[in-house]
Amino acid sequence: MREFGYHRAYDVTGAVALLDGDTDARFLGGGTNLVDLMKTGVERPATLVDVRELPLNRIESTPDGGLRIGATVTNSDLAAHPEVRRRYPVLAQAVLAGASGQLRNMATVGGNLLQRTRCGYFTDVDSPCNKRDPGSGCPALTGEHHNHAILGASGHCVATHPSDMGVALTALDARVSYETADGPGELPIADLYLPVGKTPHRETALPQGALITAVTLPPTPTAANSRYRKVRERASYAFAIGSVAAALDLRDGTVHDVRLAFGAVASRPWRAYAAERILTGAPAGADTFVAAADAELTAARPLPRNGYKVTLMRNLVVAVLSELAEEAAR
Structure with missing residues (x-):
């Protein structure tokens, strides 16, 4: 592992200034992804800024009811929060499906959204990978995929x-707040992740040096009837081979509102x-x-x-x- 500098930040402004x-x-x-990537040499930062002591560890109601x-x-705290479980059960279920209790105790909301792919070619520094080394190629196209x-x-x-978690937040139309040296900003989560295109190494639309400070859930009554279902290759904790986050509001047997997002089928x-358009106004x-x-x-x-995966996701x-x-x- 490359030697690196370490700083612990206690306020948002100071944390952002250290990366500016x-x-x-x-x-x-929490380091549950970044530290692993540092051990394998995929990530080689010269400096780490520890943000765990920042005053960003609360879940609060917003004035509009979100x-x-x-x-x-x-x-762990997110999945156990009573308002999350009551009003946004799809989110609590997604978090609980995502990792073991030990990892949930360490992993943070901001870090979860920025975790990187588990593609074996990406995590193997001896393999070419356009996401890790732009222009080197994508062996998964003809290899293990x-x-x-x-x-x-x-x-x-x-x-x-x-x-x-990101799949559930996408279905819920969450918004991601961040801070930069130039001030605060916000993105709909649908705009947070960039399309792959020709630049898979550019993964998010966050400005350079931006620090995620919060995720806001809008007041969504439909979310009270919601579910996250994950399919994986073993019963113990594993990454999905396909997942669905869904919320459904029925009125007299007709779909009044629906939210639907897929996981493990795309780069984001x-x-x-398209499915939501078919469902809205149709008989359930x-x-x-x-x-x-x-x-x-x-x-x-x-x-x-x-x-x-096509058949899996349909079913x-x-x-x-x-x-x-x-x-x-009922």
């Missing part, structure tokens, strides 16, 4: 984003807008749910060994929406 203009420095939250979640709130992207990928990268949490039933899933998955471009969407419809009808 330094492209070789990183913020350190929730504001500080960036250093741990995943059974758990890689089927939506939104490009010939430059087919890696998937690993966050379960995938908001299923298996035929509608299948049509909605197919409308979204029409854009899928699977590789030779990950085509199973997952139908199963989750059917369960939510049954609960709403």
Whole structure:
């Protein structure tokens, strides 16, 4: 591991100032992803700025009835918060599905959103990887790709984003607040992650040196009837091969409002807008749910060994929406 400098920050302004203009420095939250990447040589920062002592560890109601979640709130505290469990159960379920209790105790909300892909070629510094070394190539295209992207990928990268929390937050239309040396900013989570295109190494739209300070959930009554379902290759904690975050509001058997996002199928949490358009105003039933899933998955471009994800996601969407419809009808 490369030697590095270490600073502990106690206020947001000071933390941002320590990174201002330094492209070789990183913020350190729980370290559950960054430290692993440092050990393997994927990340080699010269300086770490520890942000765990910043006053960003609270979950508070907003004036309009939403929730504001500080960036250093741990995943464990987020999943256990009574208002999250009551009003946004899809988020609590996604966090609990994401990692073991030990990791949840360390991992932070801000860090979770910025975790990097688990593609084996990315984490192996002896392999070419356009995300790690732009222009070197993407061996996953012809190599091991059974758990890689089927939506939104490009010939430059087919890696998937690993966050379960991010999928739920995408379905909930969360907004991400950040601080820079020039002042505060905010992004819809749908705009946080950049399309792969020709620059897979550019993963987010955050300005250089930006520090995530909070995630805000809007007041969304539909979210009270919501669910996160994750499929993985083993029963113990593992990254998804496919996941769905869904929220459903039915009125007299008709879909009044719906939120739908997919995980483990693209380089970012995938908001299923095409499926939502099919569902809204339609009768809640298996035929509608299948049509909605197919409308979204029409854009899928699977590789030779990950085509199973199309069928998996179709079945997952139908199963989750059917369960939510049954609960709403009780």
